[in-house]
Amino acid sequence: MMPNLIEQIGDWNPQLFRELKGRLKFFNVAIAVATSLLLQVVVFLYQLREFPDDRYSLTGTYCSSYQLYQQQQNQVFEQSDQSRIADFNDFLSNNFCPPNQINSQLWWRDHWEYIFLTFSVIFIFTLLVAGTYLLINDLAKEETRGTLNFIRLSPQSETTILTGKLLGVPSLIYLIILVTLPLHLWAGLSAKIAFDHILSYYAILAASCIFFYSAALLFGLHSRWFSGFHPWLGSGAVFLFLFTTMVFASSYNNSLNNSTAWLRLFNPWDVTNYLFPNLFHISDGSPLTKLQFFYLPLGTSVVSVVSFHLLNFGLCSYGIFQAVKRCFLNPQASIISKEQSYFLVAFCQLMMWGFSVQISLNNERWDERVAGNLVLLAVYNCLLILSLIVVLSPHRQDVQDWARYRYQGVSSRKKLWQELISAEKSPALVAIAINLTIVTIPWLVWISLTSVFDASDRQTWLSNDIDRFKVLLAIALSISLMMICATIAQLILLLKTPKRSFWAIGTLSTAMFLPPMILQFIDIAPSKYPTVWLFSTFPWAAIEYSGVTTIFMAFLAELSVLALLNFQLARRVRLAGESATKALLVGR
Known part of the structure; x- marks a missing residue:
């Protein structure tokens, strides 16, 4: 069945057929499937180790009697009797929650949510970091063997060749994710996560892959002077970007009111935390809820947030892919042409100024907000x-x-x-x-x-000619x-x-x-x-x-x-x- 499917794919895209035929061999497929199954078992058992047993604490989250004991604890603390407080604390520490008082249903819902979020993080790192490495390394090997010039001379169009590379080179990574996907989807639905949020996450993840993979192809075509080190350099840069932006997304929430917000659109963590608020356990919620673009409140709706991210990824991926085709056909050509540079600069101005002109949360005027972004x-x-x-x-x-x-x-x-x-x-x-x-x-x-005076006739910056x-x-x-x-x-x-x-x-x-x-x-x-x-x-x-x-x-x-x-x-x-x-x- 698999050889027939690959041959049918070859009729549509010969380059994809070449990549799949060289990678989807029995041993490689078996290793990929075994790795995916082993990963699922490890994640499931790691979460299962915290299942409440007969020694579960009375003050635990899943003990139904906790609220009753908490009320008694508050009454004891109000009396300020140190001996009674000590006795009550000893009682809580030496006694355990009765098995019939353990809320197993709530535990399983949280358990499935932890599994879903764990795989969501693993998917992002695996697809973007490992896929980037494989694409850059493949171009390096093609260049070393001299087969890249042979591919350029083939009758296939550059779009067909590059699409075959994008789909075929990380095919084993795709296989690992596809085998894990049923458990991931089942965990999300069991955790009562909205199905449209899960589909939105998959759409954002696919758009991120297209963007980073296109950038990896462009880097691979223009990094021949690193002499074999550029696969590690490219994938390391992606890993550093993902790790750094994950730290920002989990700790810093007020950086979406200036032009740097555009750079954070390339970060899949913010929108993932927006779709699944328990990912980073931020008390104030995702910063994307306050996202604005030329006064448009994009963060008020999941549809607007996801659509804007997809639009940004789509436009940027299209531009990078045009540069990849240009460099693939002529390795000596510049990355972009002069006419393309005009559209690039105009698009950058639109995005940077769009996030600079926002409604202030501190009663600042729009021109003062822009002045802070100068x-x-x-x-x-x-x-x-x-x-x-x-x-x-x-x-x-x-x-x-x-x-x-x-x-x-x-x-x-x-x-x-x-x-x-x-x-x-x-x-x-x-x-x-x-x-x-x-x-x-x-x-x-x-x-x-920029107006000279505000509503209170207070003189502001740029107040005279x-x-x-x-x-x-x-x-x-x-x-x-x-x-x-x-x-x-x-x-x-x-x-x-x-x-x-x-x-x-x-x-x-x-x-x-x-x-x-x-x-x-x-x-x-x-x-x-x-x-x-x-x-x-x-x-x-x-x-x-x-x-x-x-x-x-x-x-x-x-x-x-x-x-x-x-x-x-x-x-x-x-x-x-x-x-x-x-x-x-x-x-x-």
């Missing part, structure tokens, strides 16, 4: 733009090819701008500028909508600084030296973080010497202590540096195209 938004956007600079900036050979075949053949300025906006091998300066514009639009909207103009200049300084970084990175990538990417990353990191560290080390504070900080790579720290004229002069200085760097970059690109053309003519 640092987080600035850090996220800075990291996002710096990452795009590294990803989108083409190397020397790509720029030479573009300058030879495209730049020299551009007959109009409009055609040139189209090439700079969307062409794969053109310099990334215009694309970075467009992404910076997308990042800036929400900030400008926020500044324009000078403060608003200073914030606009700070945004302009940020844009010019990012453009300078992008230009420097592109100039370094045009050099003939080896390992240009590491040189570019190292130079940008040094230029960004070393000057502020030196200023802090020699005790030059932004409040005392704001002018010095304005001309550093962290000018935002001195905006509050600087005048408008000084900020404007710093902005003009950065524009001058940016103009000189771009003039040098245009000259280098033009020379690259001319020298390539001359080389062709000499060869002819």
